[in-house]
Amino acid sequence: MEMNQIIFILFAAIIVVFSILTVTSRRILRAAVSLLFVLVSTAGLYFMLNFAFLAAVQLALYAGGIVVLIIFSILLTSHISQKMEAVDLKKSVFSALAVILGMILTITTILQFSFQATTAAAAEINMEVIGKAMLSYEVDGFVLPFELISVLLLAAMVAAIIIAKKGSPVSDAPNPDKP
Numbered sequence: 001m002e003m004n005q006i007i008f009i010l011f012a013a014i015i016v017v018f019s020i021l022t023v024t025s026r027r028i029l030r031a032a033v034s035l036l037f038v039l040v041s042t043a044g045l046y047f048m049l050n051f052a053f054l055a056a057v058q059l060a061l062y063a064g065g066i067v068v069l070i071i072f073s074i075l076l077t078s079h080i081s082q083k084m085e086a087v088d089l090k091k092s093v094f095s096a097l098a099v100i101l102g103m104i105l106t107i108t109t110i111l112q113f114s115f116q117a118t119t120a121a122a123a124e125i126n127m128e129v130i131g132k133a134m135l136s137y138e139v140d141g142f143v144l145p146f147e148l149i150s151v152l153l154l155a156a157m158v159a160a161i162i163i164a165k166k167g168s169p170v171s172d173a174p175n176p177d178k179p
Helices: 003-024 028-048 052-076 089-112 127-135 143-164
Strands: none
Touching: 003 028, 028 052, 052 143, 127 143
16 A cells, blocks of 8 residues: 555545544534544645645635634633533434435445546646636636625624623613612
8 A cells, every 4th residue: 555545544534533523522612623633634635636725725714714713702602611412312313314315425426427537737737827816806806705705704703602602682771670
């Protein structure tokens, strides 16, 4: 077995194990840390495939940004030691069925696709073109969608923090029951 295969199996095993830990952990901070391992291992797979730009985006945006945002949200709402409730048997059975159906669909799709090797040389990657497309706001630019997603994520996190805060909302109106 070659070294590439061993590293691929290692990354795949880390992704599978920590993905399961992410969704089964009852402590939310542990789930966030497990998600971090999944995202970093996915970036490792991208590096193995020579997709350095996609791996860098995976590390910077997801592993570096989203997971840190989730952890800060957990810390801000001070629910770090809180355990989530155990999942009942009915939800576990339906989740297992959904996973099995997803696996069957994925494996069937992969096995039915006819992969063909190519003898053509790999296309050269021009980082200047990619950079200009990322910073452009014109037809093929990505600035507007990126900013929209950023605002959406910020609004979702602020809303989650407000909902998760302990206690009732503070009101400036005087309470007639209190002297």
